[in-house]
Amino acid sequence: MALPEIKLARILVPTDFSPAAEHAYRWAHSMGRAFKAEVILLHVIEPEVTALTPLSIPPTPSTEEEIRERVRLEATDLLSRLSTEFPHARTLVRDGTPQDLILEVAAEVDAHLIVMATHGRTGLAHVAFGSVAEYVIRRSTVPVLAIRHAHSKSPR
Secondary structure, eight states, X not given: OOOOOOOOSEEEEEOOSSHHHHHHHHHHHXXXXXXXXXXXXXXXXXXXXXXXXXXXXXXXHHHHHHHHHHHHHHHHHHHHHHHHHSTTEEEEEEXXXXXXXXXXXXXXXXXXXXXXEEOOOOHHHHHHHOOHHHHHHHHOSSOEEEEEOTTSOOOO
């Protein structure tokens, strides 16, 4: 019995611009070249982004929108710099919850593979922050390649 051919035309790569995400992106780029697949970089701006700003006063709706727009411009700029290094990449910036949007965008762009970093959190850090990669792996309808960065902490 012949095995079905694997179709790999689009690879989705979520990024938070961390060194671990960059490492995963390089894997995706190599796979994209090997399979002649389009690589799609995705950055998600989380709703809590304004809570992390160094403002001493609570943000008003206008300052909140200004902050989000600055974050969006910075993300777009970083993604465009990455895509110039790898010209076959497409970039997307979305607002929302990363784990949900990764799955939504994967379906939207008809991704055949998701390549993403895992930060290697364990113990309390894993419980407190959860794992976007784990969430995506458990719920994705397409294969997910979780790339562990060399500088991630290894489980004991």
